Amino acid sequence: MDELKVEVVEVKKCGARHRVGDTFYVRGEGILEFPEGKRFCMYALNSLIPFLSSKQRERQLSADDWVTSYEELCCPDPNGIVFRITRC
Numbered sequence: 222m223d224e225l226k227v228e229v230v231e232v233k234k235c236g237a238r239h240r241v242g243d244t245f246y247v248r249g250e251g252i253l254e255f256p257e258g259k260r261f262c263m264y265a266l267n268s269l270i271p272f273l274s275s276k277q278r279e280r281q282l283s284a285d286d287w288v289t290s291y292e293e294l295c296c297p298d299p300n301g302i303v304f305r306i307t308r309c
Contacts, residue, residue, distance in 0.1 A: 222277040224248050224309040227269065230293065231303035237262035239302055246309065247273050265296035269304060276306050 225247040229239050246254040255261060275288045282288055296302045
């Protein structure tokens with residue numbers, strides 16, 4: 222399974238005070254790694270979780286699978302945060 226970097230790339234507004242450049246990582250079998258002293262909004266995290274395991278297996282999917290067509294996701298608030306998911 223691929224390791225992923227999840228990074229904040231846009232902030233419209235955010236009650237959790239996330240900033241552009243904030244990151245966390247998905248390691249191995251679904252381990253979330255946050256930089257020391259950082260926190261993460263549970264609502265935003267909850268919206269990302271269903272997609273992260275698919276993105277970890279993206280190279281195993283067929284080229285026309287919809288998972289391969291996105292790199293960015295937003296938190297549940299449409300005026301909130303945009304995250305970019307990339308392989309490490």
